[in-house]
Amino acid sequence: NAGVMQNPRHLVRRRGQEARLRCSPMKGHSHVYWYRQLPEEGLKFMVYLQKENIIDESGMPKERFSAEFPKEGPSILRIQQVVRGDSAAYFCASSPGGRNEKLFFGSGTQLSVL
Amino acid sequence: RKEVEQDPGPFNVPEGATVAFNCTYSNSASQSFFWYRQDCRKEPKLLMSVYSSGNEDGRFTAQLNRASQYISLLIRDSKLSDSATYLCVVIGGSSNTGKLIFGQGTTLQVKP
Numbered sequence: 001n002a003g004v005m006q007n008p009r010h011l012v013r014r015r016g017q018e019a020r021l022r023c024s025p026m027k028g029h030s031h032v033y034w035y036r037q038l039p040e041e042g043l044k045f046m047v048y049l050q051k052e053n054i055i056d057e058s059g060m061p062k063e064r065f066s067a068e069f070p071k072e073g074p075s076i077l078r079i080q081q082v083v084r085g086d087s088a089a090y091f092c093a094s095s096p097g098g099r100n101e102k103l104f105f106g107s108g109t110q111l112s113v114l
Numbered sequence: 115r116k117e118v119e120q121d122p123g124p125f126n127v128p129e130g131a132t133v134a135f136n137c138t139y140s141n142s143a144s145q146s147f148f149w150y151r152q153d154c155r156k157e158p159k160l161l162m163s164v165y166s167s168g169n170e171d172g173r174f175t176a177q178l179n180r181a182s183q184y185i186s187l188l189i190r191d192s193k194l195s196d197s198a199t200y201l202c203v204v205i206g207g208s209s210n211t212g213k214l215i216f217g218q219g220t221t222l223q224v225k226p
Contacts, residue, residue: 033213042201042218043158056213091157093214102148103214105157 002027004094005074006106014114019079019086021109025094031055032075033103034067037089049075050097082113115140120202120217128225131192135220137185137202146205147178149187152219153198161187161200192224 005024013019025032030051035043048056049069060067064082069075079086089110093103120137127133139147147164162169164176164185175188185202202217 035216037155043216045213045215048213059213089155102160102163105159107157 004029004092004104004106006090006092006109008109009107010110010112012112012114013082015083016081019082019111019113021077021079021090021092021111022074023077023092023094023106024074025092026104029094029096029104031095031097032069033093033095034075034077035091035093037091037108039088043091046077079111082111084113087111087113116217117141117206117215118202118204118217120220122218122220124221124223126223126225127192129192129194131224132188132190133192133222134189135187135200135202135222137187137217139183139185139202139204139215141204141206142180142183144183144204144206147185148203148214149174149176149185150201150203150216151198152201158201158216189222192222194224194226197222197224 004026007022032049034046036046037043045059047060047067052071064080066078089108091105091108093105095103118139125133149161150158151161152158162171162176164178166178168177173190177186199219199221201219204215
């Protein structure tokens with residue numbers, strides 16, 4: 001049973017380009033969370049999705065960032081017109097659903113903006 | 115005020131030492147509490163859940179004090195392999211959608 005799969009592991013982009021980060025949850029999990037970890041900081045919640053629905057996007061920047069979790073395929077975190085401040089580790093986590101649950105994290109995508 | 119606060123450390127201790135980490139949370143309606151471990155900015159991994167009655171897993175003991183909104187983690191007989199960042203994690207109250215809220219982490223370095 002494969003764990004949470006994220007790709008790419010490392011992504012390099014120049015300022016102004018788009019970054020697309022993918023997350024395939026564990027088999028049987030329909031809830032996905034995205035977190036961002038800036039250098040020397042803790043994990044910050046970005047968005048919580050359930051199949052085809054955004055449940056909570058209170059941590060998403062208002063501009064340039066979007067997320068989706070289609071009926072088929074992985075969840076995608078999309079960052080348009082990247083800036084140097086977007087450089088961070090982006091972690092995806094999944095769960096089967098419900099509250100008070102433990103999350104299983106992917107290995108993360110390290111985004112570097114030149 | 116941060117929703118979850120931890121002393122970032124670092125805590126430098128010799129092998130065999132006992133070390134304690136503390137964490138406070140601001141939302142009194144928070145429902146679930148965990149300690150996660152993160153090595154070298156890899157993915158966080160669940161260490162243990164935290165219950166009001168306290169719980170123990172080998173050398174690790176977690177305590178929750180709801181009245182003081184305080185969580186602790188005690189590590190006995192520290193090993194070199196315990197060196198990591200320990201993250202205090204809270205799931206919020208009734209208005210929260212169930213997302214985990216992380217503290218900034220406490221770094222532990224166990225030395226020979």
